[in-house]
Amino acid sequence: MSGFGSEFKSEDPRCPQSLPRGQNSPQKCPYGLYAEQLSGTAFTAPRLENKRSWFYRIRPSVGHDPFKPFINSNVTCDWNEQEPDPNQMRWMPFDLPTSNNKTDFVEGLNTICGSGEVKGKNGVAIHIYVCNVSMNNRAFYNADGDFLIVPEKGTLKITTEFGKLHVKPNEIAVIQQGMRFSVDIDEPSRGYILEVFGRHFCLPELGPIGANGLANPRDFLTPVAWYEDNDVQYEIVGKYQGKLFICQQGHSPFDVVAWFGNYVPYKYDLTNFMVINSVSFDHCDPSIFTVLTCQSDIKGTAIADFVIFPPRWSVQERTFRPPYYHRNCMAEFMGLIYGKYEAKAEGFKAGGATLHSTMTPHGPDAQCFEQAFNEELKPKKVAEETMAFMFETCLELAVTEWGAKTCQKLDLEYYKCWKNIKKCFTGPIQ
Incomplete structure (x- = not known):
């Protein structure tokens, strides 16, 4: 049925x-x-x-x-x-x-x-x-x-x-x-x-x-x-x-x-999800990948969204195509079902998770930025053999004692994946 x-x-x-x-x-x-x-x-x-x-x-x-x-x-x-x-925060795969x-x-x-x-x-x-x-x-x-x-x-x-x-x-x-x-x-x-x-x-x-x-x-x-x-x-x-x-x-x-x-x-x-994606320039907000939502009393604001990042064609010009750096009034908890997430080169593994809290900055790691910044822009299949997802909420998430300590899977060096982002500023026009 x-x-x-x-x-x-x-x-x-x-x-x-x-x-x-x-x-x-x-x-x-x-x-x-x-x-x-x-x-x-x-x-x-x-x-x-x-x-x-x-x-x-x-x-x-x-x-x-x-x-x-x-x-x-x-x-x-x-x-x-x-x-x-x-x-x-990033958690390595949770123990079976x-x-x-x-x-x-x-x-x-x-x-x-x-x-x-x-x-x-x-x-x-x-x-x-x-x-x-x-x-x-x-x-x-x-x-x-x-x-x-x-x-x-x-x-x-x-x-x-x-x-x-x-x-x-x-x-x-x-x-x-x-x-x-x-x-x-x-x-x-x-x-x-x-x-x-x-x-x-x-x-x-x-x-x-x-x-x-x-x-x-x-x-x-x-x-x-x-x-x-x-x-x-x-x-x-x-x-x-x-x-x-x-x-x-x-x-x-x-x-x-x-x-x-x-x-x-x-x-x-x-796999039945029909992706709607950009075919010109700029980067669509991740809300375009929402499978299910649970709305709050504030119009257009979710108590919880379930969002996926499936394999899809990316056809854009003059565009940095991985997820942009951002700070968000929503909290974002991400998990990986299989594959390799497009905005993280290493460390984010299937069975693990990340949490980017309200207004905490996040985005592609240094290696991902470097690759995307220099790649030739042409039609490209992204997230092949990958399925990442996000639980997003307008509420501020608090981590439990199990999440912070008991599971012993919290990666205390997660912040280092952004430490090597280079300064590219060329200075004012002479």
């Missing part, structure tokens, strides 16, 4: 006609199922913005024991753990768990930075996940917001209440607020997560671009209904107010036989 923002419906073919006809919550559902609604917006949100889906499931999700704290977690929303640090340290997706969640107020549903968090085993009889949900998941290493086999999603590197998945899911893997896996509190991602407006371009709605894929009827002990882990909690229940949470609605998990293949 494909599309974005539309009304969907699906039923497991093992139980044909399991979707009730004409009534959301009938007195008696087909096959003796229970009706349950999952709401992603207020009941009274305008029709065009209202998000909800109906489940028809074997048991309602309410049947579980009390929640207790989930210990030994590196997930947080405490943005005061560390003193503020405006320096350019060792073979004698069995770590699943939930156990391998680590918050690296964030901002805002989770209780007030206004903010973002950026996490790194590393895992080497599947989630066994364990499910996870996020009561705080949406997860935009970017795999860098290893395919994620995500089972959701709506069905299954297989998400490989160079694809993304969005699991929206409250949706329960489990992650299976075949190999040690690593990736990035952008979380927005209490709001949802959407496609950016196209404006003068017109009807076509960037990410097209038809390329977003949603699951097909799939259920399991297992009476086994299951752990449910929930993220609530920035902390993890766990409870037990005596059956699988993935027992939804049929569903319909417009509040769904989805995936997207980044």
Whole structure:
């Protein structure tokens, strides 16, 4: 099933006609199922913005024991753990768990930075996940917001209440607020997560671009209904107010036989992104590469943008073509899925990251500038065999203790990549 923002419906073919006809919550559902609604917006949100889906499931999700704290977690929303640090930051690739340290997706969640107020549903968090085993009889949900998941290493086999999603590197998945899911893997896996509190991602407006371009709605894929009827002990882990909690229940949470609605998990293949790029002179702003956005209350300003820098043709005259040097009122967190980013010659590696904070200057390193300054300007394919991305936010990001110290991956010599930029000034005209 494909599309974005539309009304969907699906039923497991093992139980044909399991979707009730004409009534959301009938007195008696087909096959003796229970009706349950999952709401992603207020009941009274305008029709065009209202998000909800109906489940028809074997048991309602309410049947579980009390929640207790989930210990030994590196997930947080405490943005005061560390003193503020405006320096350019770069992390080398984050370590995968060792073979004698069995770590699943939930156990391998680590918050690296964030901002805002989770209780007030206004903010973002950026996490790194590393895992080497599947989630066994364990499910996870996020009561705080949406997860935009970017795999860098290893395919994620995500089972959701709506069905299954297989998400490989160079694809993304969005699991929206409250949706329960489990992650299976075949190999040690690593990736990035952008979380927005209490709001949802959407496609950016196209404006003068017109009807076509960037990410097209038809390329977003949603699951097909799939259920399991297992009476086994299951752990449910929930993220609530920035902390993890766990409870037990005596059956699988993935027992939804049929569903319909417009509040769904989805995936997207980044190779489907239609690049819009300059064919004359000057350098387009990186906003032209926005895949998904989550807007703030300030018009045209994002709580979070997900931006990619895919392979593309660059056809420009009289132009310095790599990203220009700049200072930004937004904060920019970048990651690399594969390849070699065009504005950094060395050091920025797949599975690592950079953070350029509000108004902290950044841009091409010395080697990249020298090459671009002297190269012949002609049509050129840039970022070949590369996919870099950026999480951008209007909020000022604070790095956690895990990001600054515990992970031990912060490159303290990152600033040196700009130290050898030469003075080219020729002086006034005589």
